[in-house]
Amino acid sequence: MEDGQANLGFDVAWVGKVLLERQAEERDPVRCGGPVGAVVGAGHPFIQAVHRVAGLDAVLPQLLDGRLVLDDHGDLAQRLPVRVRDRPEGALDQLLEGSYASGGAGEAAGRAARALGHDGQIVATPFQRTLPPYDPRVKVVHTDRHRGHDPQVETYLGVPVPACEVPQRAEIIRDALAADGGFELVDPTVHGTDPILAVHDPGLLRFLEEAWPAVERQRIERDFLVADTYPTRGMFAGMSEAFVAARPEPVAVGGRTGWWGLDSSNPIRPGTYDAARSAVDVALTTTDLVLAGETAAYGLCRPPGHHAAAAMAGGYCFFNNAAIAAEAIVAATGERVAILDVDVHHGNGTQQIFWRRDDVLYVSLHADPKRLYPFFLGHADEIGEGRGHGANRNFPMGLRADDATYLATLDSALERISDEPGSILVVSLGFDTFHLDPIGDLALTTDGYHEMGRRVGALGRRLVILQEGGYHLGALGENARAWLSGAEGRPAAGGSREPGGGTIPGP
Numbered sequence: 004m005e006d007g008q009a010n011l012g013f014d015v016a017w018v019g020k021v022l023l024e025r026q027a028e029e030r031d032p033v034r035c036g037g038p039v040g041a042v043v044g045a046g047h048p049f050i051q052a053v054h055r056v057a058g059l060d061a062v063l064p065q066l067l068d069g070r071l072v073l074d075d076h077g078d079l080a081q082r083l084p085v086r087v088r089d090r091p092e093g094a095l096d097q098l099l100e101g102s103y104a105s106g107g108a109g110e111a112a113g114r115a116a117r118a119l120g121h122d123g124q125i126v127a128t129p130f131q132r133t134l135p136p137y138d139p140r141v142k143v144v145h146t147d148r149h150r151g152h153d154p155q156v157e158t159y160l161g162v163p164v165p166a167c168e169v170p171q172r173a174e175i176i177r178d179a180l181a182a183d184g185g186f187e188l189v190d191p192t193v194h195g196t197d198p199i200l201a202v203h204d205p206g207l208l209r210f211l212e213e214a215w216p217a218v219e220r221q222r223i224e225r226d227f228l229v230a231d232t233y234p235t236r237g238m239f240a241g242m243s244e245a246f247v248a249a250r251p252e253p254v255a256v257g258g259r260t261g262w263w264g265l266d267s268s269n270p271i272r273p274g275t276y277d278a279a280r281s282a283v284d285v286a287l288t289t290t291d292l293v294l295a296g297e298t299a300a301y302g303l304c305r306p307p308g309h310h311a312a313a314a315m316a317g318g319y320c321f322f323n324n325a326a327i328a329a330e331a332i333v334a335a336t337g338e339r340v341a342i343l344d345v346d347v348h349h350g351n352g353t354q355q356i357f358w359r360r361d362d363v364l365y366v367s368l369h370a371d372p373k374r375l376y377p378f379f380l381g382h383a384d385e386i387g388e389g390r391g392h393g394a395n396r397n398f399p400m401g402l403r404a405d406d407a408t409y410l411a412t413l414d415s416a417l418e419r420i421s422d423e424p425g426s427i428l429v430v431s432l433g434f435d436t437f438h439l440d441p442i443g444d445l446a447l448t449t450d451g452y453h454e455m456g457r458r459v460g461a462l463g464r465r466l467v468i469l470q471e472g473g474y475h476l477g478a479l480g481e482n483a484r485a486w487l488s489g490a491e492g493r494p495a496a497g498g499s500r501e502p503g504g505g506t507i508p509g510p
C-alpha cells in the first residue's frame with residue numbers, strides 16, 4: 004500500500020472510531036444494523052458518498068446500518084489533487100480541514116470532523132465480511148433527438164465538402180460506451196428555455212426557432228440554410244459603439260442567418276433547432292446528476308456548443324451547452340465553477356460568455372488560432388477583463404503536438420484550476436485533437452486520452468463532462484471510452500470494468 008493510501012486508511016479508521024463512540028453514547032438516533040467494521044481502507048465509494056451528502060455527518064447513518072460499504076479499491080488517493088497526493092503526510096489533515104476542496108464536500112467533511120472531535124486515534128475494528136459487488140457505473144446522458152440535425156455538406160473555403168459534424172458521431176460513441184458495460188445510458192429530461200436564456204441573447208433563440216419555418220414560408224428551394232453574408236467588423240469601422248449596437252436585425256432569413264452566425268459551417272436543417280435544444284437538455288441533465296451527488300457524469304451533447312457565443316451560433320454549434328451547464332451550477336451551488344476545454348479548437352463562445360466574470364474560470368488547450376479555426380480568438384494574452392481579469396486562460400499548442408507535450412501543458416492548466424475554489428469542473432471534451440482527425444492538427448493518441456482523463460479525474464473535483472468535437476469516426480468510440488475510463492481511475496487496457504466485491508481482511 005502506498006503512503007497516501009495508508010494515511011487515508013487512518014482517516015477512515017477514525018470514522019470507525021467515531022461510529023463506535025456515537026453508538027456507545029446513543030447520540031445518533033440511527034439504528035446500527037451492520038458491522039461497523041465495514042469501515043476499512045479508503046476507496047471510491049467513500050469519497051463518492053461524502054460528495055453525495057456533502058458531509059461525513061450524513062454518511063455516518065448509512066455506515067451504521069450497512070447501506071454503505073467503504074472498500075479498499077484504493078483509488079481515493081488517485082482522486083485527490085496532485086499536490087495533496089505528493090505529500091501523503093499532509094493528506095489526512097487536508098482532508099479533515101477541507102482545504103483540498105474549499106467550499107465543497109471537503110469543507111463539509113472538515114466541519115463534520117471537527118464537530119465530532121477528531122483526536123487522531125487509530126482504531127482497528129476486528130471483522131471480516133464479504134462485500135457485495137460494487138459497480139458504480141458512470142451515467143451517460145444520451146438521446147436520439149440529435150439526429151434531427153443531419154447536415155450532408157459544409158463548405159471548405161467556399162467549396163462544398165462532406166459534413167464532419169454528423170449524427171453517426173454520437174451513435175458511435177453511444178455504441179462504444181454501451182458495449183463497454185461500465186456505463187449506464189440515461190435519457191435527458193426536458194429543461195425548457197430559462198437556462199438557455201440565462202446565457203444567450205433571446206434573439207438567437209428566437210432566430211434558431213424561426214429559421215427553418217421562414218425558409219419554408221419563403222419557398223427557398225434548399226434543403227439547408229447557410230449564410231453567405233456576415234456583419235463583420237470592417238463594415239462598421241469608425242461608427243460609434245452605440246450606433247452599431249442600434250443596427251436592426253435584418254428581416255430576410257438569409258440576412259438573419261448572417262446576423263446570428265459566425266461562419267458557414269453549421270447548416271440549419273429542419274430538425275436542427277430541436278436537436279440543439281436536446282443537446283442543452285443533455286448538458287443540463289448531466290449537470291443535475293452531478294448536483295445530485297454523482298462523482299462524474301458524461302453528456303453526449305450533439306450538436307456541440309463551445310463556439311456559440313451569447314448572441315452567435317457558429318462552428319457546428321448553436322447553443323453553448325457547457326456555458327449553460329456552468330451557469331446552472333453557479334446558480335444552484337453559489338460556488339465558483341471551472342471549465343476545462345480540451346477540444347482542438349478554442350472555445351471562443353465560452354470565453355466570450357464569461358469574459359467579464361470571475362465566478363466561472365475558463366481554461367482552454369487548443370491548436371494555435373494562428374493556424375486553425377476560430378482564427379480570431381484563442382491567443383494566450385486573452386485573460387478576461389473587469390472582474391473577469393485572470394479568469395480566462397488560453398494554452399495555444401504547436402502544430403502536431405503529441406501526448407507528452409499536450410499532457411505537460413494540461414498539468415499547467417490543471418494547476419490553474421486547482422488554485423480556484425469550487426468542487427465541480429465542467430469539461431468541454433473534444434477528440435479532434437486526435438492524430439488522424441480530418442480538421443485538427445494536433446497528434447494525440449487513444450492512450451493519451453486515457454492519461455488525460457486520469458489526470459483530470461485526479462483533480463478530485465466532480466466532473467460534468469460534455470461532448471464537443473471529434474471527427475475521426477474510426478476512433479471516436481475508443482477515444483471516448485479511454486478518456487472516461489481514465490477519469491474513473493480504471494486501468495488503460497483490459498476491456499470492460501471489473502465488477503467490484505471481494506473480501507476485506509480483518510486487522
Ligand code: Q9C
Binds near residue numbers: 159310320471473
Ligand atoms: N470544413 C467543433 O469542433 N470550420 N467545431 C471547419 C472545415 C469549423 C469545429 C472547416 C470547425 C468547427 C465543435
Ligand code: ZN
Binds near residue numbers: 433
Ligand atoms: Zn473542435
